[in-house]
Amino acid sequence: MIAIENDDTVDGWDNSPAGIEAWLNWYATLQPLNFTETERATLDAETSIRREREKAIFGDYAEKLAREWN
Numbered sequence: 001m002i003a004i005e006n007d008d009t010v011d012g013w014d015n016s017p018a019g020i021e022a023w024l025n026w027y028a029t030l031q032p033l034n035f036t037e038t039e040r041a042t043l044d045a046e047t048s049i050r051r052e053r054e055k056a057i058f059g060d061y062a063e064k065l066a067r068e069w070n
Helices: 017-028 037-069
Strands: 004-006
Touching: none
Parallel strands: none
Antiparallel strands: none
C-alpha cells in the first residue's frame, strides 16, 4: 500500500512541479559512467554468467509459480 501524505508527495518523493524540477536539475549534474576496457570486459563476462544462470533456473521457477497459482 502506498502512503499518500498529500497530492504531491508519495513515499517521500516530491512530485510537485518544483520537486520534479529539483530532481531534474540534480540528475543533469550526474557524470556518465566510463569503463576501462578491463572493467567493460569484466562487466560483460559477469552479465553473461548471470544471464546463463537465470536461463538455467527459469524452468524450475516457472513451474514453482504455476504450482502456487493452481
